[in-house]
Amino acid sequence: MTLAAQLPVLPIIIPLIAAPLTILMPPGRLPHLWATIIAWIVFAACAAILNSVATAGPISYHMGDWGPPIGIEYRIDLANALVLTLVSGIAALVFPFSYESIRSEIGARQLSLFYAASLICMVGLLGVTITGDAFNVFVFLEISSLSTYALVAMGANKDRRALTASFNYLVMGTIGATFFVIGLGLLYQATGTLNMADIKIQLAGQSNRMVEAGFAFILVGMGLKAAMFPMHLWMPNAYAYAPSAVSAFIAATSTKVAVYVIIRFIYTVIGADFAFTAAAFNYVLMPLAIAGMFVASIVAVFQDDIKRMLAYSSVAQIGYMLLGISFGTEQGLTASLVHLFNHGLMKGALFMVAACVMLRVGSHACNGYAGLARRMPFTAAAFIIAGLSLIGTPLTVGFISKWQLLTAAFDSGRAWAGFLIVASSFLAVIYIGRVIELMVLKEAPEGAAPVKEAPLSMLIPLGLLVAANIYFGLNTELTVDLAERAAHSLMGGGQ
């Protein structure tokens, strides 16, 4: 009964206990430091899990020592270890980053509540990722969603539209979660078990309407949570009006986790060998992914609000991930996983820049970015690097994932999809280039108050995240190799 044996449960237990304690703390530095320390401990635990899974194979942890399929199993293979590391890593950077930004945007009085809700949100996202029990996914999903609704609504101090955005998110999110539960019910009816691995065993040879309906419900429900193209309408408002640090955290993690759940259910639970999964790939995922890539990118070009523009860009990027899944090949899946990880890095960095600008300039409209390169050089440089990464310029992570996606498209005989990927990347050039032009070439509006560079407590995490954008663009060993192995094991091959 050593601590190492309990390692898989630590990322859940520690923040779950820490969150209520945070509420008891006096508002101020203390809850911030506490949440930051917890986030780093969790990150260390997740990194240890990733290391252990990469070297020694999947971990199966039995809650309360009840073996699967009766008990709840935490099953960690490379795919979820990668997502776990992403979520906890982003949390470990956003929590220290958030203090100044949150204090100015939602007021010092609510700091303890903010960090408590953030910790709970992190627990939920980690829990969805780590668990091997299908119903557990729903419970953790709602834990993270409920705290996200509260976090988004905290933006009301700055802009009352955060309240309606949060309400719409709540309605859409609940419909999505309920669809997911209906799907689980149908699968449970067909198999009599809730353990993911066991469902797959029991489903063998069962190709009937009930399983199909269950799969459809799960796909739609998770598509809502992941802001899959036609179901993304809750997202731009929620991201735009949430406190900036919250946008940075949820944009980098929550939709990625939902995409992970889609991958997990398609490959580990249902299995890609059913005829209807192939149909879902070709007639649902692929057209919607491509439509999302273009429609959302085009809408992003016309946005005046930077955060809303980034939100629409996220919808397009989710499209890339779903496109990778829809190829149905190992390479496509690798590309999806790599892009899932990389997009977390770049979108996190971009929303962090938006938070810095919000703090100093007091606006996330385009005008606020005029002449930023001279006024906040470091922040502007961070935006440019992360923006180039989003476009897919070589030497950044964006290039790695686009390259993987293109290779997958050409190798699976879908050259047209490859051209569409490149074409939609040009749209990203337009909407990111527009902002870069504003920052570098335009002068600040006359009479604008002079602004300082963002405080060091924000610049350091931002710098680290931007550095990660470049580091993983040069050294692909961690992401691509792990994603390849993860994809291989998801597709049914051994480790």
Add this chain to the structure above:
Amino acid sequence: MDFLTFAIERYNYWIFITLMMMGLYVVIARGNLIKKLIGLNVFQTSVFIYYISIGKIVGGTAPIYTAEDMEQRAHDAHGAEILSGKDPLGQGAIHADDSLHDGFALAGNDLASLTGGAHSAPAAEAVHAAPVDGVNEIFASPTFNMEEPSAPAAEAAHAIADVIYSNPLPHVLILTAIVVGIATTAVGLALVVRIREAYGTIEEDELQSADEVAEFGSAQSTAAGARA
């Protein structure tokens, strides 16, 4: 006629679907935020009814695991065998030949034949022979330990048809979902209170026009295409 019986026998599913559609319709069609939340609640509650439906098993008994079951389960390589002892679908009577049932008559038959174990055959037969007039035959839930004696199939069927049993697992799941539903409603209502404080209304179209006035009234923002 067959279809009518088929439909009426599954009246609880009709209730579930009707409630679900009503809830969704209210969420979409109503502009009042409180009414939206109530619709959302009806929608969630319909799922509870569905889960409780699948918990009821005609002819099931309590799932008591013995050490042997556990061992068998743990050591089972491909998992098919474990079904033999427990009739995973607990389906009282499904006619494999009834084309209407195809969508619902899932696995049971296939799996039973898949297992093909010596003692699973009588179990499967017993299941098939059970009376059709059971209220809800298509409930699928594990009824562990339903070891069928090798006695004549018909007799066995009558014996198990008397047992009224509800699988506790879906009930537990639904208890969790109820808690989640309450939390969602509480957060939603809290948001409605805040919206009412901030805007002075909870009608969706009034909220939207208030936002538009605020947006276009101010000189700073001119986002025409910004409204999603």
